[in-house]
Amino acid sequence: MQLTKQTLNQHTDQVYDVLVVGGGAAGLSAGIYLQRYLLSTLIIDKGKARSHWMQELHNYLGLPADTPGRDVLKQGKAHYLSLDGDYLNGYVEDVIDEGETFAVHVRIGRTNPTYAVFRSRYLIAASGIIDHLPKLADMQNVFEYAGHNLHVCLICDGYEMRDKRAGVFGNSESSLEVAFPLGWFTPHITLFTNGEFEVSPAFRDRLQTHGYQLVEQPIKQFIGENHQMSGVELADGSIIELDAGLVSMGSKYHADYLKQIDLEYQSGNLITDKMNRTSHPRIFAVGDLKVGMNQVVIAAADGALAATQIWRDIRRAEGTRRSPTSSIAA
């Protein structure tokens, strides 16, 4: 069920089999599988999963190519709740490993927040990442186009940019490297530094070889209408016309709550085995937070794998059937 500030206390004295941090594609898929394994599950979601911002999922098997990401999340949440999973809108601040259980510290609500501690035997980190976007004076101008034709994922949207005039927006020379694989889809590429960093002579030579343009002036704003970006206005008032954009500025990793636990990372991503277990035997990581490709269908599969391994662990330890509502008192 959906937990509220009013019903919190009915759930803080139980130990969930699994607490899932994050209600995006990976977390919801894990929750659906876990509940179908008769494991008691609590998903805690802060809102605004990365896929929530995707206007159209072009490559998810079984759904029309214009399905908004938020529709998948809405359907997935309803599916999970129909299986009697618990769901809470909240922000996980900290996780303490107590040996047999985790104590998960949560802040609920933005104004006059409530604080609560939930306990679980296993933890699934499904809290994902969010893309850094160009920092302009008016961020609303950026949000107007991000997720529409200002893309953040080459693998997802390279096809959408084929033969178009594409802008690449980076925050370092290495972040601009994405221009070269983007060249698979279109030769019409302009790179933007927003005046924030220098580009080496060697890199300039490579751009010239490929016939790509480099713009080093600060960006005043994106221009366009109806969420379709049609170009960039620079600080000096000049305009570069574009048909699409690709932001390549890295990501914020939503994993601060794991800071007290010793886990293995690779460039910010959690390292997992093939069933998505991290270096901690009772912590799994799924979706964009783990090493691997950031795709909705892969996140959904990640959730299935992690849930299944946790079921195997618990089943092998307990052997016998448990009723769906059972839980161990804290």
Place this chain on the structure above:
Amino acid sequence: MQLTKQTLNQHTDQVYDVLVVGGGAAGLSAGIYLQRYLLSTLIIDKGKARSHWMQELHNYLGLPADTPGRDVLKQGKAHYLSLDGDYLNGYVEDVIDEGETFAVHVRIGRTNPTYAVFRSRYLIAASGIIDHLPKLADMQNVFEYAGHNLHVCLICDGYEMRDKRAGVFGNSESSLEVAFPLGWFTPHITLFTNGEFEVSPAFRDRLQTHGYQLVEQPIKQFIGENHQMSGVELADGSIIELDAGLVSMGSKYHADYLKQIDLEYQSGNLITDKMNRTSHPRIFAVGDLKVGMNQVVIAAADGALAATQIWRDIRRAEGTRRSPTSSIAA
């Protein structure tokens, strides 16, 4: 486009980037990703993918829990064709590794078949498995209930059998082992040998400990109506009432066409790396044919992974953009 006997010859003189054997969840997802990477793709499907038989997909994120498997395949095929992928109904008989390309020998049509050879640089084996079913005198009686409440997958449908009277149908003592994890979901379990094999005293002891029944008489037929199996009639006319069944008789692996190629297997499944590449650098395996869990959402993710790795291979080898219709003459 959908190829036909009449249009075959227009396609046998080109070299596809990728030929996908099998148009189930894994093959279609691979095809969607490949076409979006501007790689020319041909899917050859013999029909009747395993998921085609699933009456309800209960655990696929983004789709209602009563979605038939065939709806996912239908949507996936339309999606793939909308991206200009080629699709042929046919049976792949043999694959010859020619070094740079594969020659794929295909039989098209059942009566008066046509034979054709297609060529591709990469091959994705997505031809899956199909479950062995109990061999009764009247197989139509088995098909009546298979995929409805006569299940073939504990992970998918254990939840559907919770607290129900469940029959387990095996073809060896070891195949009946599935009864013990099924015990997680229900204590009311009856095992059937159909009179085909002996059960050891040690196994009988384990069944007794768990309170499971063992029926060793041959089965005359399943009984029920409207695709809902309600029990089993034995050879002597007695009836065992059931609410659901789980068939555990192993699977046929659709991989005969790979017999001339040296590949690494594990218990019939192809061994792959994390991007689903087999021990052959230009052959990938996805879905139920590879080592791993047999789930639709995992098959779909498999397709995305294999397609992406093939794109990386080809992109790194060629460097530059190619138009979507390009292909290398044979």
